[in-house]
Amino acid sequence: MKKMYICQKLSRHSIPNNMMFTEKIKQLREERQMPQRVFAAALKIDTATYCKIEKGERRVKREQVLIIAELLNADEKELLAFWLADRVTAVVADEKEFSNRVLNIAKRRINK
Numbered sequence: 001m002k003k004m005y006i007c008q009k010l011s012r013h014s015i016p017n018n019m020m021f022t023e024k025i026k027q028l029r030e031e032r033q034m035p036q037r038v039f040a041a042a043l044k045i046d047t048a049t050y051c052k053i054e055k056g057e058r059r060v061k062r063e064q065v066l067i068i069a070e071l072l073n074a075d076e077k078e079l080l081a082f083w084l085a086d087r088v089t090a091v092v093a094d095e096k097e098f099s100n101r102v103l104n105i106a107k108r109r110i111n112k
Contacts, residue, residue, distance in 0.1 A: 021065075021082040022056045028072045029054075042067050059087075 029039065040050040043064055052058040060068070065083045069076040092099040 020056065021060075021079065021086045022054050024079065024082050025068055025072065026054045028074055032072060034071070039068060039071060042071055 029036070036050050036054070037047050040047040043050065043060075049058060053060055060083065062080070062083070065079050066076055068074075069079045072079075088103075092102050095102065
């Protein structure tokens with residue numbers, strides 16, 4: 001018997017500039033009417049694990065972002081920007097008092 005996994009839908013409160021990587025890839029996949037099993041196979045993971053990626057319960061590696069971008073025929077740089085923004089947010093989110101200051105310092109260092 002073939003197992004099928006279905007992810008719960010994320011709320012549609014996203015605004016493009018505030019959209020998370022997981023929301024973005026799910027939106028693009030659904031627009032293209034592509035099943036999760038296609039992505040799971042390309043990433044060499046099972047469908048349940050891919051479902052966790054879309055729900056934000058599991059992180060992807062940079063090289064996986066590139067594979068997903070290719071499958072979606074999406075802009076690699078845009079998806080990498082969403083992915084990296086999520087990673088940065090995860091690091092500074094708990095430091096609300098300092099997060100803006102930290103991001104400004106990092107921005108200055110990057111722009112040197």
